[in-house]
Amino acid sequence: MPRKYWLLLFAAAAALLFAGNGSLLITDSVESNYALTAKEMVLSGDWLSPQIYGHYWYDKPIFFYWMTALAYKMFGFTEFASRFFPALFGLGSVALLAWGGSKLENARSGFISALVLLSSVEFFLISKSVITDAVLFFFFSATLLFFYLGYRDGRARYWYIMYAAAGFAVLTKGPIGVLLSGLIITLFLLWQRDWHVLKRMHLVSGTLLCAAVVVPWYAVMYSLHGSDFINTFFGTHNFLRATVSEHPRDDVIYYYTLVNLLALFPWSGLVPRAAYKWWRQGHRSLEEQQKFLLLWALVVFIFFQCMATKYITYTYPLLFPASLLLGSMLAKHTDCVDGGYMIFVGGGFGLLLVGAWFAVSHQLIASELLFLLPLALIIGVMLDYILRLVTGERVCSIAAMSAVFYIALIFSLAIPFSEQRSAKNLGEMLTENDVHEVGLYGKYHTSAVFYSSSKIVKLMHEREVAGYVPKDFSWTSKNVMPYATLERNPYRFVVVTTKSYDRFIAQQNKKWQVIDADNSWIMLRMKHI
Known part of the structure; x- marks a missing residue:
């Protein structure tokens, strides 16, 4: 492969994985836990024992917290810093796959395998996520x-x-x-x-x-x-x-089949063809390398399908062998696409981009799965043809087009979505009003603690406490945020969502005064009687 193609590959990868990272807010409920834990590591000076809300936190080992805390030391407590090492390791994975594919077969196979990984929707998302x-x-x-x-x-x-x-x-x-x-x-x-x-x-x-x-x-x-x-x-x-399943609704036999068809988009359409080809070959005629890569992907899939708790990201490691297998197949069977098809697809992805922007800006998308679907469709429609043009000068213009498209996608779709899933506005409200301790009525948002450094205490009824208190070998052990009861609320300041304001006031025998509000949150201060 000419050197310029490799330079283009890594320039595009760097642009895609780092673009917009400073504008993607820290979202609840997963990213904020990692971000706040790393922040507390820096502030406390304890780089050995992860902690959150001032309590020791044994959710994950130390390495990712070290990386995130190091980024905070370099760049401050920012969104860009939070996403710096995930993006950097994503870039490293592209390089590892390109090098590995070249060693296993040839430079062409390594190049296309790396492009398959880079253009897969799950890789793009996870390399920009604080996990x-x-x-x-x-x-x-x-x-x-x-x-x-x-x-x-x-x-x-x-x-x-x-x-x-x-x-x-x-x-x-x-x-x-x-x-x-x-x-x-x-x-x-x-x-x-x-x-x-x-x-x-x-x-x-x-x-x-x-x-x-x-x-x-x-x-x-x-x-x-x-x-x-x-x-x-x-x-x-x-x-x-x-x-024990943390989310019983997801413990279904087809869960990871759907997840991985989406994760591999736009290349998932090639999987049935490739599987049929390998099945026809029979296990005795499979090459040794194919055996290993297929076993790698299948064991990851089956292993996590057998686990009680299921997360979208658990089978993510099979994307590496899948990219090698599909990249090798594409390298041997690459066709060109005429300009008319390119214009058709370009217009199609433009319309889908506008539709996805409308859905997010009008809050028609409320969950991760629904967010992934339009994103996968948009990427899939465009990238279905990009990697077929791996010869001649066309690849430069197509790679540039894909980079521009992804950047447009980040700013038009991903950033508005992150704003829906983050409580940064609440954190800023607390900081502006110089509130250091506050009770929160409603769903707890760790991102507000990250952005404000305030102590935010979850308020609940006394009847709810027994089911909330952390217990060993139970999912309640994850309930480490501070809490207090509504009946004995000791806090002068309380924040509630706009939707729960009337219910909160109706349950109180105290008088409250609104001191700040936005479209999502209302801050109250107890009146002196």
């Missing part, structure tokens, strides 16, 4: 890629990179970082009936390297917090997730 998955994706993919390169080529450095990457995966997400990759490797060796490779894998020194990455932080946490850390981190956030 652990972009970082885990990089280390988990590196673990398995370097295993296979070591298995095929036998070079010691590949094995050692594998062990180090596995250690950082565990430091990012927990035991799943090594257990799942270990399961895939074990099943592959069973399929190959090749256990002699264990003698070449440098198991002792490699395991020591992995342990050197993982053990220090876990050992320090256990020495500082003992059974609280073990029970909460391993009990609630690992064992409980696997055995």
